[in-house]
Amino acid sequence: MLTRSRARSIGWAAVLVTCFALTLALTFRVNAVKSQVRLTERRIVSLKMERGMLETEFETRANQQQLRALNEVEFGYQAPTAGQYLESERQLAMLGKPRGPDAPDMIRVAKADPAQQSGDSLLPAMVNPLTGKAIAAELPRDKVRARELASGSTPDGLVERLSHVERSPKPVAKSLKAALD
DSSP states (O other): OOOHHHHHHHHHHHHHHHHHHHHHHHHHHHHHHHHHHHHHHHHHHHHHHHHHHHHHHHHHHHHHHHHHHHIIIIIOOOOOOGGGSOSSHHHHHHTOOOOOTTOOOOOOOOOOOTTTSOSSOSSOOOBOTTTOSBGGGSOOHHHHHHHHHHHTOOOOSHHHHHHOOOOOSSOHHHHHHHHHO
16 A cells, blocks of 8 residues: 555655656757757858858959959050960070160179189188187187196086186287276
């Protein structure tokens, strides 16, 4: 037999199952509508892109027609024909005219004679602004290092090497002091 508390429990369970089923159905319906909205938004974006391309195409063709009309009225230009193309350099040279008596001289470009240059390089010697010597005349690094080793005044670590400053033989400080006074 079915007691009153048992019937009430079965009733609540039926209500809960019905609510769960309705919630599940509503969830599926909401997801379906969201999917349709996303598809519609994608379609709108693609149609906007297509519309932009069509507007560009229309403006381009309108400009071409406007240019063609302007060309016909104002300039009278025509597209080149096959007979206007040259087959070789000789045909191009035959189109040239001799210089007239009042024609200006041809433009000439200056060129340095490499035989007059001293040394192997075509460039002038680079001069160190501190020492006044040509950079090629300065001692290479390995000779400077050998001289430091011989004198025993080599900095040991990286910090000492980077903080070590060699004074140039030319008194740069005196010339700067004289310039400031």
